[in-house]
Amino acid sequence: MTSSxxxxxxxxxxxxxxxxxxxxxxxxxxxxxxxxxRNQVVLKYNSVEELKEAYQFENLQDFLDLYYQGMxxxxxxxxxxxxxxxxxxxxxxxxxxxxxxxxxxxxxxSRGVSFETQIKGIYGALKDAERDLGITFKxxxxxxxxxxxxxxxxxxxLAKPFLEWIDGVGLDSSEVGHPPVKxxxxxxxxxxxxxxxxxxxxxxGPPEYVWQALDVIGVDRIDHGNxxxxxxxxxxxxxxxxxxxxxxxxxxxxxxxxxxxxxHPIRTMLRYGLNATVNSDDPAYxxxxxxxxxxxxxxxxGISKDELYALACNAFExxxxxxxxxxxxxMTLKSLFA
Ligand code: HPA
Ligand SMILES: [Zn+2]
Numbered sequence: 001m002t003s004s005x006x007x008x009x010x011x012x013x014x015x016x017x018x019x020x021x022x023x024x025x026x027x028x029x030x031x032x033x034x035x036x037x038r039n040q041v042v043l044k045y046n047s048v049e050e051l052k053e054a055y056q057f058e059n060l061q062d063f064l065d066l067y068y069q070g071m072x073x074x075x076x077x078x079x080x081x082x083x084x085x086x087x088x089x090x091x092x093x094x095x096x097x098x099x100x101x102x103x104x105x106x107x108x109x110s111r112g113v114s115f116e117t118q119i120k121g122i123y124g125a126l127k128d129a130e131r132d133l134g135i136t137f138k139x140x141x142x143x144x145x146x147x148x149x150x151x152x153x154x155x156x157x158l159a160k161p162f163l164e165w166i167d168g169v170g171l172d173s174s175e176v177g178h179p180p181v182k183x184x185x186x187x188x189x190x191x192x193x194x195x196x197x198x199x200x201x202x203x204x205g206p207p208e209y210v211w212q213a214l215d216v217i218g219v220d221r222i223d224h225g226n227x228x229x230x231x232x233x234x235x236x237x238x239x240x241x242x243x244x245x246x247x248x249x250x251x252x253x254x255x256x257x258x259x260x261x262x263x264h265p266i267r268t269m270l271r272y273g274l275n276a277t278v279n280s281d282d283p284a285y286x287x288x289x290x291x292x293x294x295x296x297x298x299x300x301x302g303i304s305k306d307e308l309y310a311l312a313c314n315a316f317e318x319x320x321x322x323x324x325x326x327x328x329x330x331m332t333l334k335s336l337f338a
Pocket of ligand 2: 020021172
């Protein structure tokens with residue numbers, strides 16, 4: 001085996017934590033068509049092939065338009081269960097042992113699907129996969145930032161009977177024009193409820209939005225964070241606070257956040273001492289799950305064994321697992337990389 005084959009092998013085999021994953025973004029076209037048919041919903045596309053051909057995006061909004069269309073076939077608890085279970089079985093093959101997944105309640109509430117229907121399906125699959133596949137999990141409710149803060153507050157009210165199942169809150173959807181400050185009050189209430197907070201920031205939005213995520217919202221983690229690298233003081237602050245960045249290489253490529261993976265900033269982030277991690281974001285739309293993301297980094301960025309180790313450790317360290325579980329995963333990684 002050449003050294004790059006050995007590195008790829010290690011990357012595929014190592015235990016992984018995924019911290020940035022939208023469950024609605026795991027909707028594979030085949031499953032989408034099957035659920036559409038059983039719910040008697042007609043999709044805009046005539047075939048799986050036609051749908052897949054539409055997966056060409058110039059920016060985040062191009063993708064989001066398709067993402068909201070795709071999720072519109074999810075109507076019943078079983079649909080949410082099947083979607084989530086398919087993802088968990090798929091990443092089990094990639095040696096993912098812990099997941100922290102987002103769901104977008106407002107994307108379903110607007111279509112008349114109750115909060116209870118959504119969360120019972122998703123949580124049911126997470127619990128079953130924990131028992132059957134040994135994958136531990138956290139569930140993160142994400143607010144859609146293109147909607148107003150009142151809608152986020154209404155969603156939080158609906159979530160209150162299920163707070164035992166909700167491990168944190170996030171902020172996603174169209175970034176530019178919807179800065180974190182728009183949601184200052186609702187995140188203050190979330191924090192008062194004891195919920196950890198993360199937010200998408202600096203994917204397409206300017207460094208100012210990342211500052212707001214830190215200073216106004218007080219995030220515990222940053223999703224993406226690419227454009228933070230444009231501001232030296234911001235880099236220093238993220239480093240000083242020890243915040244984790246949930247970076248998504250293939251997503252960034254598909255949404256034209258980077259032109260090529262060779263240009264991807266993840267190694268620069270590590271060089272600056274930032275806690276970057278590797279994640280798949282919306283794998284059904286972006287061409288790959290966790291191992292595809294790691295394989296692309298190994299093949300296209302010249303990543304070293306030390307960098308791979310740092311990325312793997314950062315994911316467990318930045319997770320919302322208890323410290324004992326973190327230590328166990330870190331020990332496993334240490335012996336694997338020794
Ligand atoms: O990458 C993303 N960015 C913002 N919103 C999203 N919703 C799903 N995926 C994304
Ligand atoms: Zn995302």
